[in-house]
Amino acid sequence: MLKIRNIDAGYGKIQILHRTSLHIREGEIVSLIGANGAGKTTLLNVISGLHPLKGGSVMFQNREIQAMPPDRIVGMGLIQVPETDKIFPPLTVLENLEMGAYLRRLDRRALQSEIEKIHALFPILRDRGDRAAGTLSGGERQMLALGRALMGKPRLLMLDEPSLGLAPVIVAEMFGIIQSLNAMGTTILLVEQNAREALQISNRAYVMETGRIVLTGAGVELMSNEEVKRAFLGNDYKEKWER
Amino acid sequence: MPQLVKLFQFTLSGLTTGSTYALIAIGFSIIHNATGIVNFAQGEFVMLGGMFMITFYGYLKLPMAAAFVLSVFAVAIIGLLLEKTALRPSRSQEVLNLVMITVGASIFIKGLSMAVWGKSAMTLAPFSGEDPILILGAAIMPQSIWIFGITLAVVAALSAFFVKTRTGKAMRAVAASRRSAMLAGIPVNRMIALSFFLSGALGAVAGIILTPVTTISYDAGIMLGLKGFSAAILGGYGSMIGAVAGGLLLGVLESLGAGLVSSEYKDVLAFLILLIVLFFKPGGIFGKGASRRV
Numbered sequence A: 001m002l003k004i005r006n007i008d009a010g011y012g013k014i015q016i017l018h019r020t021s022l023h024i025r026e027g028e029i030v031s032l033i034g035a036n037g038a039g040k041t042t043l044l045n046v047i048s049g050l051h052p053l054k055g056g057s058v059m060f061q062n063r064e065i066q067a068m069p070p071d072r073i074v075g076m077g078l079i080q081v082p083e084t085d086k087i088f089p090p091l092t093v094l095e096n097l098e099m100g101a102y103l104r105r106l107d108r109r110a111l112q113s114e115i116e117k118i119h120a121l122f123p124i125l126r127d128r129g130d131r132a133a134g135t136l137s138g139g140e141r142q143m144l145a146l147g148r149a150l151m152g153k154p155r156l157l158m159l160d161e162p163s164l165g166l167a168p169v170i171v172a173e174m175f176g177i178i179q180s181l182n183a184m185g186t187t188i189l190l191v192e193q194n195a196r197e198a199l200q201i202s203n204r205a206y207v208m209e210t211g212r213i214v215l216t217g218a219g220v221e222l223m224s225n226e227e228v229k230r231a232f233l234g235n236d237y238k239e240k241w242e243r
Numbered sequence B: 001m002p003q004l005v006k007l008f009q010f011t012l013s014g015l016t017t018g019s020t021y022a023l024i025a026i027g028f029s030i031i032h033n034a035t036g037i038v039n040f041a042q043g044e045f046v047m048l049g050g051m052f053m054i055t056f057y058g059y060l061k062l063p064m065a066a067a068f069v070l071s072v073f074a075v076a077i078i079g080l081l082l083e084k085t086a087l088r089p090s091r092s093q094e095v096l097n098l099v100m101i102t103v104g105a106s107i108f109i110k111g112l113s114m115a116v117w118g119k120s121a122m123t124l125a126p127f128s129g130e131d132p133i134l135i136l137g138a139a140i141m142p143q144s145i146w147i148f149g150i151t152l153a154v155v156a157a158l159s160a161f162f163v164k165t166r167t168g169k170a171m172r173a174v175a176a177s178r179r180s181a182m183l184a185g186i187p188v189n190r191m192i193a194l195s196f197f198l199s200g201a202l203g204a205v206a207g208i209i210l211t212p213v214t215t216i217s218y219d220a221g222i223m224l225g226l227k228g229f230s231a232a233i234l235g236g237y238g239s240m241i242g243a244v245a246g247g248l249l250l251g252v253l254e255s256l257g258a259g260l261v262s263s264e265y266k267d268v269l270a271f272l273i274l275l276i277v278l279f280f281k282p283g284g285i286f287g288k289g290a291s292r293r294v
């Protein structure tokens, strides 16, 4: 479904991504894990058309998309929920959702029914409908961002650290929602530092280190990999988790 | 009592010019919100609006409504062209460079206008006669009523556009976060182009309704642009209510200053206000206090 080949990209003279390759098959949950600054967000932005690449190619549904503007990529159903800057703070919650469906040109009734679906998934957004999105809490913002992405009818949903800054209860809920979205037919690329949960729900995973894919395999397989354990599921992490 | 009537008279005429400042200020705000730049050609849009109206209505004798629509559309297209041919292709998308391009465009438009319309000031007959209407002892010109009415209609239509329509909401989304808008699938470049189109149209409306009151010449754009800019700063740059409040307030202050003190300092007052606001309350009346760099 998505096939990335030998991508080079960076900021100015600094190269961040070095011949990065990965692929995602329809229906999968694939996670991409890696330490701070590994280049995960940069990779997602290259895929979304926000960041230029210096080499390599990005194929989505058998079409090269690396030269397409971001709105066309969204129109093809490749939608990202970014790590930062994920909502329109001055717009109301309802307007934020509506903008997610911008390209679909729905009439009032179709729009209403799509919004209903999001409300069913995230009831809190119904109560907050007329409030400016900027007044929402971190968790609510994350739900709104995900809701807005879903309004665009994604085939492949790319989530950049969806659990960042959320309370543990909400993190669990978020992973549950990701799984059920996948069960309903959305393919998922999940970028996470919460490696344990991410690997648990993933079919496959990639490990990125300083802009290179260094390891790949089935999710559960990687969980028992010594290197992954040391780097991402280390002792201190485990202790924190069990406390 | 006559003193009160005089004050009322000055206020009325201040609100009249203030209305046009408001329209110019909204034009500045729309482009700023979409792109983050200050469009120095905004005043030229105003001048062009007046010039086209004089051409279509005064010379070609088209019906007034047709001439009005045609003039507005012509300047809107010029705004669009400014974006498409000068700003979009620019290799550097740095704010400062883009602003300099609008400065260049302004000089270019001024020069071209001088070649087309000549150097002398031109005017237009008021839309419906010159018999003043008396209100509470103050005389109000019919043109003032046109100016209030048209400004009110334009502001109401724009507000509805930004709140009610899909495109209007998308423009607000782009203003809130360009990056986020891209990720939502909003064609950001089209929204930017639209902001120039709208600002051109707004400038033109201001020029058309103001010309019968003040006359217009090829070099009138700078002063009008600076007035609109001051109004936008006064009200809070980027805010629509701010632009309206700033425009009206500036118009009234100018008129009171000219009437009660001396008309010599009329134009200086706008800059004095601009400086005071920038110095003490850079966010403007409706700003959030934090200054935004231009």
Ligand SMILES: Nc1ncnc2c1ncn2[C@@H]1O[C@H](COP(=O)(O)OP(=O)(O)OP(=O)(O)O)[C@@H](O)[C@H]1O
Pocket: A011, A016, A034, A035, A036, A037, A038, A039, A040, A041, A042, A043, A083, A193
């Ligand atoms: N706009 C930028 N300009 C310059 N360098 C940048 C920019 N954005 C990111 N970088 C650098 O690129 C590298 C990769 O950053 P990126 O955000 O892609 O990492 P990440 O894997 O998403 O990290 P995190 O887990 O912290 O989100 C980092 O070294 C970062 O400092």
Ligand SMILES: [Mg+2]
Pocket: A040, A041, A042, A083, A160
């Ligand atoms: Mg990141």
